[in-house]
Amino acid sequence: MMKSFLLTGVAVVAAMSLAIAQNCDDFTLTLSPDTALCSPGAEASLSGTASSLPFEWSWSPATGLNTADQSSVLAQPIVTTTYTLTARAIRENLIFNGNFALGAVGFTTDYDPASGGPNGPLDNEGEYAVDDDPSDTHQDFAPCGDHTTGDGNMLVVNSSASQDQVWCQVVSVTPNTDYAFSAWATSVFPDNPANLQFSFDGLLLGSVFNASSTTCEWQQFFATWNSGPSTDVEICITNVNDEASGNDFAIDDVAFGEICEASAEVTVTVGEELPAPQPDCAASSNSMALTWPAVAGATDYVVNVLNAPAGSFTADTAYMVDGLAPGQTVDFELQTLQGECAGPVNTYSCTTLECPDYSVEVTAYDSIICEGGAANVELAINSSSEGPFTLTVEIGGLPASFDNLSAGTNTIALQLNNSSTLSFTGLSDGAYPNCTIGGLPEDRSITVETAPSAGQPLPYSACAGTATVLQLEEALQNADEPGRWETVAGSPALGSAFDPVAATVDVAALVAGDYQLQYIAEALACPNDTTVLPLTIHPLPQVMAGGSFTLDCTETEAQLGQADNGQGWRYAWDNLSGPAPEPSDAPQVTVNTAGVYVLQVLDPNTGCSALDTAVVEDLSSDPEPLLRVLPSNCPGEKGAIVVDSVLNGNGPFVYSIDGENFGAKAEFTNLPAGQYEITVQDIGGCEGTAAAQLSENNSFTASITASPGRRVVQGESVELQVDYFLSAGQLASIDWRPAPDSCQGCPQVSVQPQRSQVYIVALTDEQGCTVKDTINIIVEQERRVYAPNAFSPNDDGVNDRYYFQTGPEFVRGVSWRVVNRWGGIVFEAENFVLNDPAAGWDGTFEGEKLQAGVYTFVATLELSGGRNYQFGGALHLIR
Numbered sequence: 001m002m003k004s005f006l007l008t009g010v011a012v013v014a015a016m017s018l019a020i021a022q023n024c025d026d027f028t029l030t031l032s033p034d035t036a037l038c039s040p041g042a043e044a045s046l047s048g049t050a051s052s053l054p055f056e057w058s059w060s061p062a063t064g065l066n067t068a069d070q071s072s073v074l075a076q077p078i079v080t081t082t083y084t085l086t087a088r089a090i091r092e093n094l095i096f097n098g099n100f101a102l103g104a105v106g107f108t109t110d111y112d113p114a115s116g117g118p119n120g121p122l123d124n125e126g127e128y129a130v131d132d133d134p135s136d137t138h139q140d141f142a143p144c145g146d147h148t149t150g151d152g153n154m155l156v157v158n159s160s161a162s163q164d165q166v167w168c169q170v171v172s173v174t175p176n177t178d179y180a181f182s183a184w185a186t187s188v189f190p191d192n193p194a195n196l197q198f199s200f201d202g203l204l205l206g207s208v209f210n211a212s213s214t215t216c217e218w219q220q221f222f223a224t225w226n227s228g229p230s231t232d233v234e235i236c237i238t239n240v241n242d243e244a245s246g247n248d249f250a251i252d253d254v255a256f257g258e259i260c261e262a263s264a265e266v267t268v269t270v271g272e273e274l275p276a277p278q279p280d281c282a283a284s285s286n287s288m289a290l291t292w293p294a295v296a297g298a299t300d301y302v303v304n305v306l307n308a309p310a311g312s313f314t315a316d317t318a319y320m321v322d323g324l325a326p327g328q329t330v331d332f333e334l335q336t337l338q339g340e341c342a343g344p345v346n347t348y349s350c351t352t353l354e355c356p357d358y359s360v361e362v363t364a365y366d367s368i369i370c371e372g373g374a375a376n377v378e379l380a381i382n383s384s385s386e387g388p389f390t391l392t393v394e395i396g397g398l399p400a401s402f403d404n405l406s407a408g409t410n411t412i413a414l415q416l417n418n419s420s421t422l423s424f425t426g427l428s429d430g431a432y433p434n435c436t437i438g439g440l441p442e443d444r445s446i447t448v449e450t451a452p453s454a455g456q457p458l459p460y461s462a463c464a465g466t467a468t469v470l471q472l473e474e475a476l477q478n479a480d481e482p483g484r485w486e487t488v489a490g491s492p493a494l495g496s497a498f499d500p501v502a503a504t505v506d507v508a509a510l511v512a513g514d515y516q517l518q519y520i521a522e523a524l525a526c527p528n529d530t531t532v533l534p535l536t537i538h539p540l541p542q543v544m545a546g547g548s549f550t551l552d553c554t555e556t557e558a559q560l561g562q563a564d565n566g567q568g569w570r571y572a573w574d575n576l577s578g579p580a581p582e583p584s585d586a587p588q589v590t591v592n593t594a595g596v597y598v599l600q601v602l603d604p605n606t607g608c609s610a611l612d613t614a615v616v617e618d619l620s621s622d623p624e625p626l627l628r629v630l631p632s633n634c635p636g637e638k639g640a641i642v643v644d645s646v647l648n649g650n651g652p653f654v655y656s657i658d659g660e661n662f663g664a665k666a667e668f669t670n671l672p673a674g675q676y677e678i679t680v681q682d683i684g685g686c687e688g689t690a691a692a693q694l695s696e697n698n699s700f701t702a703s704i705t706a707s708p709g710r711r712v713v714q715g716e717s718v719e720l721q722v723d724y725f726l727s728a729g730q731l732a733s734i735d736w737r738p739a740p741d742s743c744q745g746c747p748q749v750s751v752q753p754q755r756s757q758v759y760i761v762a763l764t765d766e767q768g769c770t771v772k773d774t775i776n777i778i779v780e781q782e783r784r785v786y787a788p789n790a791f792s793p794n795d796d797g798v799n800d801r802y803y804f805q806t807g808p809e810f811v812r813g814v815s816w817r818v819v820n821r822w823g824g825i826v827f828e829a830e831n832f833v834l835n836d837p838a839a840g841w842d843g844t845f846e847g848e849k850l851q852a853g854v855y856t857f858v859a860t861l862e863l864s865g866g867r868n869y870q871f872g873g874a875l876h877l878i879r
Contacts, residue, residue, distance in 0.1 A: 166237045375446045
């Protein structure tokens with residue numbers, strides 16, 4: 001049974017005033033400062049502190065950490081990593097007396113208070129006590145301190161084998177809010193540790209919490225929960241370990257409240273083990289330059305010359321040594337620094353050079369160039385030296401030089417204004433400045449060409465369809481030969497109308513549009529010159545007389561022609577089969593007679609004209625519908641009217657029964673008796689009407705009556721009677737729905753509905769005609785039960801047993817329990833008979849007469865429809 005422990009109103013207020021509300025804005029984290037490691041995998045200690053005690057710590061990412069759920073961790077990252085520490089705390093603890101400082105108050109439990117025994121207050125299973133040391137409550141329990149201070153109270157439990165609720169409390173909450181729940185538990189006896197389950201309003205939260213077998217080792221359970229629409233919640237802790245032996249534990253610091261969260265970051269910079277620089281050595285006959293690519297992450301470099309005079313840095317990654325002899329080998333030591341972290345020392349060697357062999361030749365050159373252009377000369381320098389080389393020349397007697405040439409083929413660009421002679425006067429090697437190079441190439445002659453002209457075009461235009469052939473050479477002035485004609489990219493295609501060999505265009509073969517042809521004057525070295533000839537073919541004016549028109553009952557006039565485009569076009573109308581429409585010079589005219597009408601349009605801007613024809617036909621008519629009436633065969637059925645044919649008019653036809661809504665269907669069905677008028681409309685909108693009469697069939701009727709009436713109490717029967725009238729023929733069948741338990745085909749049936757029900761009867765005659773009627777039987781859900789509020793079991797034959805008296809709507813008793821004022825069960829019954837004193841209670845418990853007083857009962861009875869009805873109340877036992 002559930003036991004409740006509450007303080008008085010004054011005490012509750014005093015205890016609650018001890019709770020300290022925490023503002024989430026004041027919940028902050030402080031982390032250890034950023035740190036640096038010289039190599040991957042080195043160890044750094046990281047820690048964080050919070051402004052108030054969190055219930056959860058979480059590091060992210062967890063890579064390289066020895067743990068991720070503590071405030072202090074050891075980090076061994078492989079790469080530079082920024083770690084985020086997130087802490088979550090309860091904003092305000094809504095649990096009253098969660099640390100049990102006020103004793104055993106503010107919660108409910110299925111356990112009994114400690115009753116005492118040889119081993120101490122908690123000698124018996126299924127009991128609890130609030131104490132500051134579990135060993136005070138049982139001589140076999142461990143002497144544990146509480147979770148918070150070590151000397152405060154805790155809830156100590158000697159569990160039973162039943163899965164009962166250890167601790168419950170109802171807390172007010174804000175709807176749709178995230179909350180956190182936390183509790184601490186420890187075993188106080190090592191055998192068979194407790195298995196705790198937590199629930200919110202009976203719904204399990206999280207998984208089963210298994211206590212450690214180590215005594216006095218406090219472990220935390222916590223989980224998050226969203227309140228949804230709830231305004232209060234009952235939180236319970238249940239021990240689901242059903243073993244009686246051992247299974248002893250303590251609970252402390254139960255907390256529940258809204259969640260505060262704070263985060264902070266710390267960065268661990270990992271210095272990678274820097275690789276050794278890979279230098280390049282550029283040597284001349286008396287010096288050498290040591291250069292190397294920058295090493296990522298390096299902050300400085302150290303160079304030691306081992307067997308020659310020291311040199312100097314010329315850049316961050318370049319070192320020069322001068323004053324050396326040809327062929328001298330020099331050893332270097334090179335080391336990379338990264339702050340206080342140094343890379344390995346590596347040794348390299350470099351040797352100065354002897355004068356190499358040389359050969360120089362011209363492998364190609366431009367013998368002719370266009371005026372204003374450059375002559376390219378390819379010069380091949382063959383040598384083991386990579387240079388750089390410097391070439392000196394004379395161009396038409398004027399000196400010039402070209403620097404930074406390399407071994408292999410070099411392209412030199414010469415700017416010439418006139419035809420000239422190129423002479424090679426010298427070549428020097430920057431890597432070997434004292435070495436002499438001979439065997440230079442012979443002189444070369446270069447010609448400068450004058451650019452050609454494609455002349456000036458004479459634009460050409462004509463109307464579309466003009467029968468003429470354009471000679472293209474007549475459309476140019478001052479053009480140089482030789483040359484060729486071609487179409488311009490993006491211009492409309494000329495197709496076969498253009499003959500590039502004959503240089504002609506067949507104008508009659510072109511559609512209207514703007515075309516472009518270009519003439520290309522060709523040269524040897526200079527770029528070809530081009531000129532574009534515009535070729536315009538004017539479109540004929542757009543003319544639209546209107547096509548074909550039909551005059552009928554809807555369209556009595558036809559509008560011919562087109563809207564004036566505002567460009568000054570001129571219009572002329574004629575009629576090939578009658579007088580011309582008026583006005584004959586308008587762009588649009590209206591006619592009401594048949595004929596063949598011709599429109600001519602002239603564009604004065606281009607001088608082009610065009611013709612179009614419109615044909616007007618008159619199809620007016622007077623359609624007449626011929627009707628057929630199809631009356632109904634059975635009562636309640638509808639008749640039909642069919643349009644068999646239409647005299648006159650032009651199909652296809654459409655039909656209407658209301659004169660407004662027309663359709664292609666010539667049959668109107670499902671019509672009640674009455675006078676109708678059918679309208680037919682032909683394709684030209686001409687209409688005609690005809691009238692028809694439909695008669696009504698009332699030869700077959702049926703109706704249902706109920707006895708004693710349409711309203712009954714659940715469990716009662718009602719008689720249904722169908723009365724019918726049949727003017728001719730015989731009745732073939734009677735069909736009730738839903739089917740009665742009595743005769744299905746009878747005119748009178750008995751039914752016993754369990755809930756309100758609509759009954760339908762269908763009667764069919766020998767001709768197959770069917771009539772129907774319905775009746776709604778209302779079932780009142782009365783629950784007639786009499787439960788006395790007192791009885792006197794004194795064996796005087798009057799009111800000696802307490803039992804239930806009910807109406808026929810109840811069929812049996814499902815369960816019945818009577819409890820005393822302490823919640824103890826004194827009487828139970830299941831599946832018992834109603835309205836029978838022998839099935840009642842005689843006021844005894846385990847054969848002993850109970851004392852007079854007030855008792856409470858709860859009973860469940862089954863209704864005839866299968867549903868249960870539960871009720872309860874107080875009863876007085878009188879002696």
